[in-house]
Amino acid sequence: xxxxxxxxxxxxxxxxxxxxxxxxxxxxxxxxxxxxxxxxxxxxxxxxxxxxxxxxxxxxxxxxxxxxxxxxxxxxxxxxxxxxxxxxxxxxxxxxxxxxxxxxxxxxxxxxxxxxxxxxxxxxxxxxxxxxxxxxxxxxxxxxxxxxxxxxxxxxxxxxxxxxxxxxxxxxxxxxxxxxxxxxxxxxxxxxxxxxxxxxxxxxxxxxxxxxxxxxxxxxxxxxxxxxxxxxxxxxxxxxxxxxxxxx
Amino acid sequence: xxxxxxxxxxxxxxxxxxxxxxxxxxxxxxxxxxxxxxxxxxxxxxxxxxxxxxxxxxxxxxxxxxxxxxxxxxxxxxxxxxxxxxxxxxxxxxxxxxxxxxxxxxxxxxxxxxxxxxxxxxxxxxxxxxxxxxxxxxxxxxxxxxxxxxxxxxxxxxxxxxxxxxxxxxxxxxxxxxxxxxxxxxxxxxxxxxxxxxxxxxxxxxxxxxxxxxxxxxxxxxxxxxxxxxxxxxxxxxxxxxxxxxxxxxxxxxxxxxxxxxxxxxxxxxx
Numbered sequence: 001x002x003x004x005x006x007x008x009x010x011x012x013x014x015x016x017x018x019x020x021x022x023x024x025x026x027x028x029x030x031x032x033x034x035x036x037x038x039x040x041x042x043x044x045x046x047x048x049x050x051x052x053x054x055x056x057x058x059x060x061x062x063x064x065x066x067x068x069x070x071x072x073x074x075x076x077x078x079x080x081x082x083x084x085x086x087x088x089x090x091x092x093x094x095x096x097x098x099x100x101x102x103x104x105x106x107x108x109x110x111x112x113x114x115x116x117x118x119x120x121x122x123x124x125x126x127x128x129x130x131x132x133x134x135x136x137x138x139x140x141x142x143x144x145x146x147x148x149x150x151x152x153x154x155x156x157x158x159x160x161x162x163x164x165x166x167x168x169x170x171x172x173x174x175x176x177x178x179x180x181x182x183x184x185x186x187x188x189x190x191x192x193x194x195x196x197x198x199x200x201x202x203x204x205x206x207x208x209x210x211x212x213x214x215x216x217x218x219x220x221x222x223x224x225x226x227x228x229x230x231x232x233x234x235x236x237x238x239x240x241x242x243x244x245x246x247x248x
Numbered sequence: 249x250x251x252x253x254x255x256x257x258x259x260x261x262x263x264x265x266x267x268x269x270x271x272x273x274x275x276x277x278x279x280x281x282x283x284x285x286x287x288x289x290x291x292x293x294x295x296x297x298x299x300x301x302x303x304x305x306x307x308x309x310x311x312x313x314x315x316x317x318x319x320x321x322x323x324x325x326x327x328x329x330x331x332x333x334x335x336x337x338x339x340x341x342x343x344x345x346x347x348x349x350x351x352x353x354x355x356x357x358x359x360x361x362x363x364x365x366x367x368x369x370x371x372x373x374x375x376x377x378x379x380x381x382x383x384x385x386x387x388x389x390x391x392x393x394x395x396x397x398x399x400x401x402x403x404x405x406x407x408x409x410x411x412x413x414x415x416x417x418x419x420x421x422x423x424x425x426x427x428x429x430x431x432x433x434x435x436x437x438x439x440x441x442x443x444x445x446x447x448x449x450x451x452x453x454x455x456x457x458x459x460x461x462x463x464x465x466x467x468x469x470x471x472x473x474x475x476x477x478x479x480x481x482x483x484x485x486x487x488x489x490x491x492x493x494x495x496x497x498x499x500x501x502x503x504x505x506x507x508x509x510x511x512x513x514x515x516x517x518x519x
Contacts, residue, residue, distance in 0.1 A: 006356045014344045084342040084353075087401075090304050091357035092329035247307050 003093045007101025008108065011072070015109045022116070029064040029117045033057070033124065036183065049185065055216075057121040058209040059182030062144060065114040066202060069145045070173055072106030073152015073239075077162060080246065089246075099153065099243040103236065106149035107142060114141045129215040137212035140225065144205035147232035150239040157242035180206045186218065201231045254318060257282045257409050257441045258303065263312035265298050272298040274465035275312065280409075280458075285435055285442040287456035289449075289489060291498045295465040296445045297337065300413055303443075304334055317408050330358070333402030337413040339394055343387035347378055347397050350386060351404060358405040372400040376430055392423035399430060403440075410434075412444035416451065424448075428455055449486035459485070463493045 015022070037053045044052035079085035088098055115138075118126075128134065155168060179186075179193060180202035189197060197203050208224030211217040217224070258280035265273040273295040280286045290296050301307035303314060305321045305328050314321055317331035341350050348369065355365040373379040376396040386394060395415060402410055410431070416424040432455070435442050446452055452459055453473045460470040469476055469492050473485050482488040 002356050002359070006353055010342065010345065010353065013349075014342075017344055082338040082340070084340055084350075086336055086338070087334075087340040087354070088357060089306060090329055090332075090334055091354075092326040092359075093357055 003097040004101040004104065007088075007098060008105040011102070011105030011109055015112065022113075025064070025068060025113060026116060026120070028067070029060045030120065032063065032183075033060050033117075033121060037124070053121075053124070053126060054214050055185075055210075056183070057118075057126045058213050059180070059206050060121070061114045061117045061141065062180065062202060062206045062209060063177055063182055064117045065110045065141055065145050065205075066148050066173070066177055068113040069106060069110035069148035070152040072109055073103075073149045073154075074156045074165070074168070076102065076153055076156035077159065080156075095244045095246075096240055099240045103146065103149050103153060103239065106152070107145040110145035110149060111138070111142045114145070128213055130212075133212040133215075136221070136225075137209055140205060140208045140212060140228065143225070143228045143232050144202065147201055147205075147228060147235055150232065150235035154235060154239040154242050157239070157246050176200055176202050179203070181218075182206050201228060204228050255282055256280065257284075257317055258286075258443065259313075259315045260299075260303075261313050263299070263302060263314055264310045265295075265302060265307065266310045271465050273302070273309075276462065276465070276467045277312075278460050278467060278470055280441060280443060282408075283435070283439045283441055285432070285455055285457050286444070287452040287459045288443065288445045288462065289452055289459060290445075290462040291493050293498055294462045294493075296462060297413060299462070300411055300443075300445070304332060304411060305329055330405070331407060332409045332411055333405065333407035334411040335395070335398045335402050335413065335415050337417070339398070341386045341394055341397060341401075344385065346383050346385055347373065347389070348382040350397065351401055354401045354404050360405055368404055372403055373397075375433075376400045377426075392419050392426075395419060395423070395427060396430070399427060403434060406438065407440065409441040409443060412442065414445055414447065416446065416448065424451065449484070449489055453485035461489060461492055468492055 033053075033056065037056050040056075041052040044050070044055070049055070076085065080089065085098075085102075089095075122128075175196070179197045179200050181197065182202070186194070186197050186203070204219065204224040204227040207217045207219050208221055208228065211221040211224065256279040258278075260279070261277045262275050263273055263277070264271060264275050276295075276299065288296055288299065298307065302309050303316055303321060305325045308322055316328045319327040319331065321328045342353070345353065351369040351373065352365065355369065360368065370379065373382055376399060378393060378397055378400065381389070381393070386397065389397065399412075399415070412431070415431075416427060419427070428451070431442055434440055444456075456473065458470070458472055459476060460467050461476070462468070469479065469488075471479065476488045476492075477483070477485060480488040480491040482491055
């Protein structure tokens with residue numbers, strides 16, 4: 001337990017110490033919120049789809065969770081070659097505990113990033129429909145964070161260097177984001193895109209957080225939570241397995 | 249415990265590591281005595297780091313057998329891990345934590361009880377002359393200070409053997425001398441074995457009691473510095489080394505690791 005805790009604590013400490021990084025990582029979601037939010041607002045309204053900012057905010061919260069989580073997982077590549085993790089890999093502790101500590105730390109940091117985006121969106125006029133559901137929203141955010149940190153660690157355990165990094169960004173992370181319904185409703189998509197959207201775990205994360213924040217969604221909140229929780233558990237298992245196999 | 253009281257702390261027999269068809273380490277055998285200072289020398293790409301990785305449980309051998317402090321690094325990883333401390337070739341400190349936090353982190357990973365932990369950390373930080381800087385972020389430290397901190401950290405859990413992979417690379421002579429004096433001191437006081445690699449032949453000649461020279465995955469000579477010099481009729485260890493391994497420069501291609509080293513620096517600066 002102490003191993004998991006110290007690994008988790010290390011990441012939290014680092015997060016709060018790197019203020020410039022927090023601010024830097026907020027640039028992208030803020031840009032999306034302001035540019036897309038106010039840019040598409042009139043079109044969205046004319047199409048009779050309601051207030052775009054209300055629609056967009058949950059999606060952008062999940063976007064920052066997705067990116068922060070994937071990156072803190074993938075950061076493992078450097079950490080294990082050159083960073084402190086090398087030290088950790090020769091310590092007399094089970095690999096599983098190292099993996100869990102690292103994943104929980106990454107997921108916590110990603111969740112905090114989501115919370116900051118949420119608070120900022122309140123400032124630009126976002127309204128929460130039912131404050132009673134905020135704890136469920138937090139749970140949803142944490143599960144999504146856990147899911148993608150595990151995915152990042154699973155990927156990082158399999159690749160040795162950053163050659164494949166752009167590949168991962170362009171063919172995995174960006175599609176996960178764009179096809180999750182974070183930016184636009186997933187209605188009336190061509191069959192292929194629709195199918196991809198349905199197997200995209202972030203789709204359920206975005207849908208779930210819309211339920212909790214703006215009381216709107218395609219699937220039921222229970223379905224969303226269940227699917228995200230199951231995929232998170234599976235990826236945590238896969239990540240642990242692959243992490244166990246790492247040879248320096 | 250009878251095993252771990254053997255006079256040899258490291259026993260390597262017929263150790264082999266193949267990557268695909270290439271044998272990076274090709275059936276080497278040697279022993280290191282308890283309390284000895286042992287140098288492991290060889291040109292770039294000779295198999296030094298691969299051997300160390302197998303000794304410290306980071307890599308599984310393709311063949312052969314190893315014991316470290318009486319334990320098998322494949323079957324009994326944690327017993328081996330408790331037995332050694334290590335200073336890696338690449339820095340492995342957390343730059344965003346303070347010197348003391350890095351020490352505490354290590355102590356918790358090695359399950360050192362809290363009361364002993366603080367005392368030992370203070371002792372060692374004073375020993376490497378970093379106690380006054382304990383509260384400073386490691387990123388503000390010079391290369392030499394980081395190395396000293398890594399040595400202190402590696403000693404925290406009273407290892408029976410300390411592995412040092414090019415510990416003095418890129419450091420000025422003053423710092424190098426300091427680092428070796430700490431290590432010799434502990435070697436004497438705690439009868440701790442030291443296993444190190446270096447490219448500085450003068451250092452190996454001065455510090456090591458016995459030396460093994462590895463080339464193309466095989467051990468080509470082993471003995472005291474005097475024995476190696478006598479064997480090759482050389483005046484210095486450097487000449488002995490060159491006469492054993494040849495003058496040809498080893499053109500190692502920049503592997504993915506070297507490319508990552510430079511890119512890693514960029515990444516870290518960015519984030």
